[in-house]
Amino acid sequence: MRLTRYFLPVLKETPAEAKIVSHRLMLRAGMIRQASAGIYSWLPLGYKVLRKIEAIVHQEQQRAGAIPVLMPTIQSADLWRRSGRYEAYGPEMLRITDRHGREMLYGPTNEEQITEMFQAYCGSWRDLPKNLYHIQWKFRDEVRPRFGIMRGREFLMKDAYSFDLDREGATRSYNQMLVAYLRTFERLGLKAVPMRAESGPIGGDLAHEFLILAETGESEVFLDRDLVELSLGERAIDYDDAAQLQEIFDQWTGSYARTDDTHDQALFEAQVPEARRVTARGIEVGHIFYFGTKYSEPLGATVTTREGDKVAVHSGSYGIGVSRLVGAIIEASHDDKGIVWPESVTPFQAGLVNLKQGDAATDAACEALYGKLAAAGLEVLYDDRDVRAGAKFATMELIGLPWRLTVGPRGLKSGTVELTARRGGATEELSPEAAVARLAQIYRGL
């Protein structure tokens, strides 16, 4: 993409309303534009990142066996009355009346819909297990939206819903999602830790929140340092292998990790040696929850067992705040010059800076390099504006592209261009061909 043809309204000054770093940087980098309180338009750069995150979430969900669907944003109040939540939900739910006077709502979540859909088609133990998910916009009329996209009223969320015959099956489904989440967050370049959440209506321990550690996090977290070091890495995972899933579950949830909501200082001190106790701040980016028959019973989601009995299915729900992740990644990865994108979600894989726009030799070298990068399958933002070098560098750093190729008359005399890492700033001089090869290698497999 040539910058002169793109739509990238970057701001040199920080808009007054933005207080936290991700909000400031998203506005300055031209990623979002506020439409009203807690509601944002996604500008091209922000939209690209959002879509990349969404794609990774999709891939990892499906890899774990979840099946994608898409349910509507507008739901009928009747459905919610049947689960008893229409009244219970309160003013956070945006209620709408259509032209016929029918009561509707803009969905804050989809448990009712998915359960209704399930029970309409699945009546036998043979239909189980199932895990259906979608990635859809939701609306919660927060009293006080803030922090830009991190706590908007409209937000993009992945929610998955599992259906199993019994607690044992539900546990396997739960573990599949836990492992899928670990993989997802690792791919997004995040250090996310599952923390024990408030136990569900059934009790037990199958409820975890995933928090990423960031100084600006909204909640205080207490955890064992060993958890921070854990990584799935290249480990091969068989999502059909319940024993392996359980082993990973045990490994990741065996140590103390809680938010201030559930923190127990005495237990913390008893379980974690002083040297390994970490107190930090975290941002919640996902939660997984086993809720037994809470929704299946009132909504009549039952199956017939092998023995011919009708039983309510055991279900779980699993959310990831997709739009929130854009902000969360920035909170976890930035410096005083701007954003530092992980390679997996960067809006462009590299930036190309022409230091002397209008100079025939430099222009030609940039065009040639731009063509080679495209041919290698790389997404490149070519800054072909007629502005000074400093302005181009500042823009590239602000928008956070992980790699910058710099082309100027000085290097071209010796046949080289510069490749600079956004993180750390290390620069190496390479031939254009070698630079393309380096980038292609960096992005192989991502």
Place this chain on the structure above:
RNA sequence: CGGGGCGUAGCGCAGCCUGGUAGCGCAUCGGUUUUGGGAACCGAAGGCCGCCGGUUCGAAUCCGGCCGCCCCGACCA
């Protein structure tokens, strides 16, 4: 929902107290000189001063009402 604050050019702000031709910086447009870290100079364009009403010869400014937005707290993905 309690407390506080702000709405003036695309963005950041001054002007309001003490009523009298609407300003500054950045960005934008034209020109000249520049050109490896957000250039300098000259010129230009851009405003229902949030909205409605009141007071006044005259309102961005004073008064009343409304709307919008932000911050702290409680609450939340």
